[in-house]
Amino acid sequence: MLAKRVIPCLDVKDGRVVKGTNFLNLRDAGDPVELAAFYDREGADELVFLDITASHERRRTIFDIASRTSEEVFIPYCVGGGIKSVEDFRDLLKTGADKISMNTAAVQHPEVITEAAERFGSQCVVVAIDGKKNAEGWWEVYLHGGRTPTGIKVLDWAAEAERRGAGEILLTSMDADGTKNGFDIPQTRAVAETVRIPVIASGGAGAPEHLYDALTEGKADAALIASITHYGEYTIGQLKAYLRERGVVVR
Secondary structure (H helix, E strand, C coil): CCCEEEEEEEEEECCEEEEEECCEEEEEEECHHHHHHHHHHHCCCCEEEEECCCCCCCCCCCHHHHHHHHHHCCCCEEEECCCCCHHHHHHHHHHCCCEEEECHHHHHCCHHHHHHHHHHCHHHEEEEEEEEECCCCCEEEEECCCCEEEEEEHHHHHHHHHHHCCCEEEEEECCCCCCCCCCCHHHHHHHHHHCCCCEEEECCCCCHHHHHHHHCCCCCCEEEECHHHHCCCCCHHHHHHHHHHCCCCEC
């Protein structure tokens, strides 16, 4: 059995880590590189940096932060936000990033998924999906940091992303994000049962049992965390100990 992963997520805006609720009401959580180095020492399995306004503001992602992180951090890390082309993949991988996450551009230009997978390998291509249950009762894909509904079903898009060469799905529930009430288990499980590639559950972690639920009932391969560790409520060690005590294999 593959070990489950615990992955801190650093949402970056204007060079600072921020955290909000349902993608709104952002508050400061510190310097991204300092926080990344802290999580490396704490025993995180990987890190995710997301430049949360890059696509909305139509600019390139945080190359300087990615480069500085490579000098301080020795665990794998993923960078996303504003990725539009295979050249962006190349440039970020050169800075030291291990994986690149696409969201908006993946939907608008899905051929980039295939081109990047063929050129650099599926293992470094992460397709991020922001999903929200709509009035008709199905999960809909949103773009531009949760600002733009697409009319695309999350399950259909996850399957297509896999077909096109994505090596991993980063699934964020917009309904659960920042609420600390737990992950969106039904949506997470539905995506995990739709694809064969790993699924990272994101949005809603507020207590150790929420990670347990996502990794067991939700069938996720990894759990993304943010505010519960950014502000010192729990340590990575405490979260992993809780999971181990309940039979979840973690690194």
